[in-house]
Amino acid sequence: MSVGERDPHSGHMTTGHDWNGIKELNRPVPKIIWLFLAATVIFSVVYWILMPAWPLGVTYTHGLLGIDQRDSLEAQLEEGAQQQSAWADQIREASLATIQEDPQLMETVRKTGATLFGDNCAVCHGTEGNGGPGYPNLSDQAWLWGGAPEEVQETLRVGINAEHPETRIGQMMAFGENRMLGRDEIRDVVTYVQSLFNPDAVADRPEEALANGEEIFAANCVSCHAEDGSGMTEVGAPNLTDDFWIYGGDRQSLYDTIFYGRQGVMPHWEGRLSPLERKVLALYVVDMSNREE
């Protein structure tokens, strides 16, 4: 049996073990440790008695309080729904136009819509709805499928070129890739389209190019973009006479659009957002474009 020695600093005996110079004091465990342990054990035992805790084969101890996380969650959802019901019921029932004229309801739309928009739409359209190349700007006055709240609500419901059975389908054909127009013809159409929204840009282009472009436009484009190029919201064909461009209004972008075509996709939100949420979002988006003015 090894013999302990007295540690001069603490006055305690060592256990007598020596591991390559390391010794241990034979000091009792401090009382506070036992107290602390007792306190946490008592806390745990009380908690087990009150809450669901120990498994018993196919069941478990349910606890005296009868609390279960599923019930708590349902109660909280219920509470949340009640908190919202003051305005949610009104928005659900009122017509879009009525809501637009009610400043108080519109205040709620702006608050609630901002979070909905941030979580669901901002990834593509930007937090301010300003869009970007390939993603329409929602804060301006140009609308592919119409800017009335009903139309926006419908776009949200079914999406564009989406997987929804009733989805809106919009397609700009690939005139170049599919050999419907030659490269020179496309350049002439680009010149003509430029002249529609920015005549200054084509001032130095030859007359015949413009005339030729107009002819090709009349033969190929008017069925969707209308004779004057102002577009048709029924088929999602954009207005070419304004300054709003999704894929860019410079010559190169216009050329690419006509050559390769465009098939932008907006997902549908039916089934992912509730009718109430889509209604709020439609109102929010329309309000956003009106605010910019």
Next chain:
Amino acid sequence: MISQLTKGERQLALVISIAVAFLGLAMAGGGFGNPLGFHGFIVLLFALGVTFLILSGYFAPEPSPERLKRYYDDPIKVGVILSLIWGVIGMFMGVWVAALLAWPEMTFDAAWASFGRLRPVHTTGVIFGFGGNALIATSFHVMQRTSRARMPDQFSPWFVLLGYNLFCLLAVSGYFIGVTQSKEYAEPEWYADIWLVVVWVTYLVLYMRTLARRQEPHIYVANWYYLAFILVVAMLHIVNNLAIPISLTAAKSYSAFSGVQDAMTQWWYGHNAVAFFLTAGFLGMMYYYLPKRAERPIFSYRLSIVSFWGITFLYMWAGSHHLHYTALPHWVQTLGMTFSVMLLVPSWASAANALLTLNGAWHKVRDDATLRFMMVAAVFYGISTFEGSFLAIRPVNSLSHYTDWTVGHVHAGALGWVALITFGAIYTLAPILWKRQRMYSPALVEVHFWLALAGTLVYVFAMWNSGIIQGLMWRTYNESGTLAYSFVESVEAMHPYYIARTAGGLLFLAGIVVGFYNILMTIRRAPSLEASAAKQDEPVTSGAAPSPVSAGE
């Protein structure tokens, strides 16, 4: 180093490395065109490298029998250096992923550099590369010294060390090409997992054989912890990685568990990896190097016993606190929470045992940065175990879960506890290993200490702030009863903290680079120890045993 191996050991090493080379060849051939084939080439190259190394010293004369009168330290030296290399790589990757969160364009549009691939390179690099090598190296040192016995053979420590590093290499190289099981801290695929089991069992057997040869009647506390670390990690690793490969020639496998059982198994593993890899193993390290450096007896032997069994028993239950408010049944969450609360007692008892051991040596803590590393590590151990128990309480967790608070908590433990105790241990160990009077530059140890401490504090404070802000933003409702902030707004609010976190990580990285330089210069330049002093660090050879071997208490 090869010349230290006996002829028989050289033959064994040669046979094993050639066998591994053939295994690599088979993987490369069978898995051609699959990531498994790429890993086959890595195994093949690794094994061929080792083979050539063995052949280069194969015909050297037999080592002198004198070597048996000394401890076998060669693999420890290599382990320390490997640990530091992995540390620099892993921490660099950490700084990169931190920067990536502040400046997402730093992924350079390359698939291999996306966050999802770099992040496991960081975690595996620091936990398994840096931490694991440090644990293996220090455990080899501690088990020999506290047993006063040399390792039973010279082959198994090399097999463990090199085999383990091959595992780390397979893990990390796999992430870059997208090989992962998608289990946090258990990402490597089935073949790497099986290899680790072989290595790990060898490690356990080596440890037990050394203990069986001990010339001390009792087994020191540090060894309990190292053994718990080795044993439990084996168990965790095997169970959590149970999987069926889609084919023996493909890297992909499917877990044996699904749904909430899979989640529960994963976090039983994940939390106990923290408990037995990052806590028990490093407590073993602390229990040897802290009293050794302080030259003080352990505050209380009985407290060591209570904390050891408390930690070992209670940790096993706590994993479910990672799954509060999920599909996991409520009762499992209750158990996870309450056991986490009780766990605080043995955790704090360990921290207190370490800090109170310093009574009578506080002047050394003031003057010696190496001891201060270990003292501050014990403080961070206390802080992060308190935080861990606190975050495990369900209502607290509802605020903190999924936020950066968790990340901050992990790093308070990983940087403040694991890394600092490792640096303290390595600075204590390096002069002993290389028979130097002291480190090359004590001033650089001091510089490293302050860089590491400042880095940790900046990191942890940044994450506390961002985590709590995130948690609050996600649960703030406006008066109409809907969420006040969109998710992207909370991301925007994190930006300054992500920059601060990157800066903190950079300080910590600078620290380990300084430390690595200091270690290398210690090997090359520091004044060597006189022969008489070196002689004290020798095992008791059987002829002169002071007391007969008997079973531990």
